Amino acid sequence: MARFLTERLLQALLVLLVMSFVVYMLIGLMPGDPIDLMIASDPNLTAADAARLKALYGLDKPVIERYFNWLLAALSGDLGYSRLAAQPTLAVVLPRMGNTAILMACTLLLALGIALPAGIYAARKPYTKLDTLVNFLCFGGISMPSFWLALLLIILFAVTLGWLPASGMAPVGSESFAARLPYLVMPVMTLTLLNAGVLTRHIRAAMLEQLRQDYVRTARAKGVAETTVVWKHALRNGMIPIVTIISHDIGTLFSGAVVTETIFGYLGMGKLIYDSVMGNDFNVALVALLAATAMILLANLIADVAYAALDPRVTFAARKA
Amino acid sequence: MTVQDPAPSLEAEQSGITQPAHTPFSMVLRRFLRHRAAVVSAVFLASLVLVCVAAPLFEAWLGTTFADQDLFGRYAPPSPGHPLGQDEIGRDVLIRLLYGGRVSLLVGVAAALCAAVIGSLVGLLAGFYGGRLDALLMRFTDGVIALPILPFLIILSAIDLKKLGVPQTIALSDEVSLYRIVIVVSLFGWTTVARLVRGGALSVRQREYVRAALALGASNARIMRVHVLPNVVSPIVVAVTLSIGHLILVESTLSYLGVGIQLPLPSWGNMLVNAQDLIYSAPALAIYPGLMIFLTVIAFNFLGDGLQDALDPRATSQKR
Numbered sequence: 104m105a106r107f108l109t110e111r112l113l114q115a116l117l118v119l120l121v122m123s124f125v126v127y128m129l130i131g132l133m134p135g136d137p138i139d140l141m142i143a144s145d146p147n148l149t150a151a152d153a154a155r156l157k158a159l160y161g162l163d164k165p166v167i168e169r170y171f172n173w174l175l176a177a178l179s180g181d182l183g184y185s186r187l188a189a190q191p192t193l194a195v196v197l198p199r200m201g202n203t204a205i206l207m208a209c210t211l212l213l214a215l216g217i218a219l220p221a222g223i224y225a226a227r228k229p230y231t232k233l234d235t236l237v238n239f240l241c242f243g244g245i246s247m248p249s250f251w252l253a254l255l256l257i258i259l260f261a262v263t264l265g266w267l268p269a270s271g272m273a274p275v276g277s278e279s280f281a282a283r284l285p286y287l288v289m290p291v292m293t294l295t296l297l298n299a300g301v302l303t304r305h306i307r308a309a310m311l312e313q314l315r316q317d318y319v320r321t322a323r324a325k326g327v328a329e330t331t332v333v334w335k336h337a338l339r340n341g342m343i344p345i346v347t348i349i350s351h352d353i354g355t356l357f358s359g360a361v362v363t364e365t366i367f368g369y370l371g372m373g374k375l376i377y378d379s380v381m382g383n384d385f386n387v388a389l390v391a392l393l394a395a396t397a398m399i400l401l402a403n404l405i406a407d408v409a410y411a412a413l414d415p416r417v418t419f420a421a422r423k424a
Numbered sequence: 425m426t427v428q429d430p431a432p433s434l435e436a437e438q439s440g441i442t443q444p445a446h447t448p449f450s451m452v453l454r455r456f457l458r459h460r461a462a463v464v465s466a467v468f469l470a471s472l473v474l475v476c477v478a479a480p481l482f483e484a485w486l487g488t489t490f491a492d493q494d495l496f497g498r499y500a501p502p503s504p505g506h507p508l509g510q511d512e513i514g515r516d517v518l519i520r521l522l523y524g525g526r527v528s529l530l531v532g533v534a535a536a537l538c539a540a541v542i543g544s545l546v547g548l549l550a551g552f553y554g555g556r557l558d559a560l561l562m563r564f565t566d567g568v569i570a571l572p573i574l575p576f577l578i579i580l581s582a583i584d585l586k587k588l589g590v591p592q593t594i595a596l597s598d599e600v601s602l603y604r605i606v607i608v609v610s611l612f613g614w615t616t617v618a619r620l621v622r623g624g625a626l627s628v629r630q631r632e633y634v635r636a637a638l639a640l641g642a643s644n645a646r647i648m649r650v651h652v653l654p655n656v657v658s659p660i661v662v663a664v665t666l667s668i669g670h671l672i673l674v675e676s677t678l679s680y681l682g683v684g685i686q687l688p689l690p691s692w693g694n695m696l697v698n699a700q701d702l703i704y705s706a707p708a709l710a711i712y713p714g715l716m717i718f719l720t721v722i723a724f725n726f727l728g729d730g731l732q733d734a735l736d737p738r739a740t741s742q743k744r
Contacts, residue, residue: 118567126579134584239461242729246722248673250680251714254699258707354570361574362677366700376575377681380582388579395572403570 111407115400122396123177123389127170130385173389183386187378192386196375196394202272203371206364207356209287210294211349217299222306223333226314237303244300253293253366260289270368290367294360298352305348309341316340343414350406354399455734462730465723472525472720479522488516490523491688499706511709512698520690521712527691528720531606532672538610539671540664543617547656548648550618551625562622565615573612577674580608581683601686605678609671616663624656658735662728669724676717692717 148156157163164172176183182192225237261269267285313319314337322332361373368374372395379388446454457463475482483489486506493513500510508517550561581604586592594600625648628634634651642650678684679693687694692713699710 118570122571129579129583132583132587133579134582134587242461242722242725243718246669246673246718246725248676248680248693248714248717248721250677250693250696251710251717254696254703254710254714257700258703258710262703262707354572357572361578362681365681373575376572377578380575380578381682392572392575392579395575396570399570399572 108404108408111404115397115404118400119393119397123174123393124170126389126392127173128166130389131166133380133383133385182390185379185387186384187382187387188384192390195387196372196390199370199372199375199391200394202369203357203360203364203373206287206290206294206360206369206371207353209291210298210356211352213291213295214298214302214352215349217295218302218306221299222303223310223338225303225307226310227333229311234307237307241300241304244296244298245304247297249293249297249362250366252296253289253363256289256293257366270366272368272370286367286369290360290363290369293363293367294356297363298356302345302348302352306341306345309344310337313337313341339413343410346406346409346413350402350409353402357395357398357402452734456730459726459730459733461726462733465726465730468719468723469727472723473529476522476525476529479519479526482522483519486516486519488519490515490519490690492516499709508712509708511695512702512706517709517712520695521692521716524690524692524695524713525716525720527602527685527689528672528675528693528717531602531609531675531685531691532668532724535606535609535613535671535675536664536668538606539613539667540617540660542610543614543619544621544653544660546614546618547621547623548625548652551622552629552644552648552652554626554629558622561618565618568612569615571612574674574677577608577612577678578681578683580611581605581678598686598689601684602689605675605684609674609678613667613671613674616667617660620659620663621656624659625652628652628655661735662732665724665731666728669721669728672717672724673721 154163162169173183184190185192185195188195221237221240225234228234257269260267267288271286272283310333314333316337319332319337322336323329327336357372360369360371361377363369364371364374365377372391376388376391376395378384379391479490488494488506493515494510498510498512500506502509506516506518508521511517511520546561546565550558585594585600585604628651631651634647637647637651675684676691676693676696679691680696682694682697685691685694695713696710699713702709
């Protein structure tokens with residue numbers, strides 16, 4: 104176990120290192136560099152001043168050298184400053200991670216709360232009218248453009264009914280969780296509706312597979328209550344593939360909420376990544392993307408550990424291959 | 425060289441014994457027609473393609489183009505001259521929807537095909553040669569799957585083409601956003617096909633007829649083309665159909681965020697860019713393009729589901 108974890112963590116670090124290089128290169132290809140931005144803000148600067156500024160900030164060096172300078176500084180804990188927020192990068196990124204974690208936890212809980220009963224019900228009564236209906240709803244959820252769903256919800260709940268604030272994080276001056284709650288409802292609803300469809304389909308497929316296994320028939324024949332058979336025997340085995348899907352969902356949610364967070368003005372990682380990329384805030388974009396990737400890798404690792412916990416047949420030695 | 429894949433002919437023979445009138449194709453068609461949602465979707469998509477291709481005819485009929493502005497007709501409600509009304513600068517909503525459909529369908533189909541080609545190549549190489557190459561390619565595939573894809577797409581879509589050495593005339597042309605988004609999206613869309621093809625190649629590689637072909641001196645390229653690829657065509661077709669829907673969603677999302685299809689070219693995504701500011705004054709403008717995306721994507725998903733039932737009954741029985 105310890106060896107498995109060390110190996111996987113080292114792998115994850117390697118992936119992050121490669122990622123940081125790739126993202127650094129990509130950002131170098133984005134329109135505008137910091138000096139361009141300075142020049143734009145001061146029309147009196149001459150070309151010679153620009154060159155001097157470039158040399159001052161080391162921007163005249165080749166990109167590889169600049170990357171290693173960034174890496175050395177980053178490893179010593181200096182991640183630079185945010186251009187837009189005029190704060191250290193970490194001070195910008197960390198609160199956003201917290202906000203996204205709240206959004207993610209609510210969404211996952213709700214999506215599972217919908218998908219588990221729906222998927223299990225559909226799997227117990229396959230090819231009935233209700234199964235077909237569930238299937239249709241899932242296809243709807245999978246095919247829904249996130250931004251359109253968000254717009255429809257705003258039109259319904261903010262414009263027509265006026266029940267919920269259209270966007271934002273909290274009313275000015277009050278930061279308590281209760282005050283933030285109304286602002287959470289629509290983003291969570293959007294993400295839940297988008298994710299519940301995929302989850303339900305996977306849960307249905309996994310449960311269908313389990314419910315026709317011999318051990319389920321044996322348990323039923325021995326007179327075990329149907330609820331116990333379904334929710335204990337079958338679900339425990341069915342959860343194994345589902346855990347992978349959920350861990351993947353965590354990864355996508357962490358960065359994939361770009362659209363939802365942007366529309367609702369929710370200050371999470373997705374909006375941070377989008378704003379920093381669009382606003383030439385390269386330090387933040389780089390760190391935020393790496394943080395998002397790290398979260399995905401971490402979620403995958405947790406899924407692997409959960410796998411072994413759920414299925415005693417899986418050992419860490421076997422999964423190494 | 426007369427080595428042939430025995431599987432299809434055997435299947436045809438067997439079905440010939442039990443059900444004389446059924447060719448493999450008619451069986452596929454029968455299974456497809458049983459999936460009612462897929463049939464409805466196919467009809468819907470066919471008519472959509474037809475109407476979108478005929479968009480210039482609608483322009484001629486209504487006497488306006490997708491870029492024509494009419495500042496006296498801002499937010500005009502539907503009228504005989506503008507069946508779905510006019511948008512915030514008086515452009516005809518119907519015509520823009522049709523042109524947006526051309527763009528979205530084109531991007532979806534082109535990107536899905538590009539992705540299928542990349543995925544097939546990667547999958548073939550990995551599955552057929554195995555060993556180190558397989559391990560390397562599959563690790564790479566896993567790595568791509570683990571990326572936070574949407575942020576990466578945003579960065580790639582925002583890259584300054586001039587810094588990549590693309591000539592100014594191309595980098596600033598109207599259509600460049602079209603090509604760019606097809607390339608960017610397919611760079612991330614190939615992983616499903618790669619895994620499918622690799623799996624198929626792995627299992628086919630060990631079959632007797634492939635060994636026989638090898639013994640007869642067939643080249644690797646020939647074996648891949650004649651024996652491996654035909655065996656994985658059905659899952660590829662299903663995967664491509666499903667990915668068209670998904671890629672249309674991705675395209676519209678990027679266009680909505682302002683890094684996809686650029687104006688004056690309309691796309692269903694970029695028609696919604698201003699929608700959030702207009703929801704109080706013109707909510708209808710936010711409804712149509714999104715509805716078109718939703719219907720098109722769900723149709724492609726149902727179509728893929730139906731094709732899977734029809735082409736790959738084994739996978740379906742596993743799915744169920």
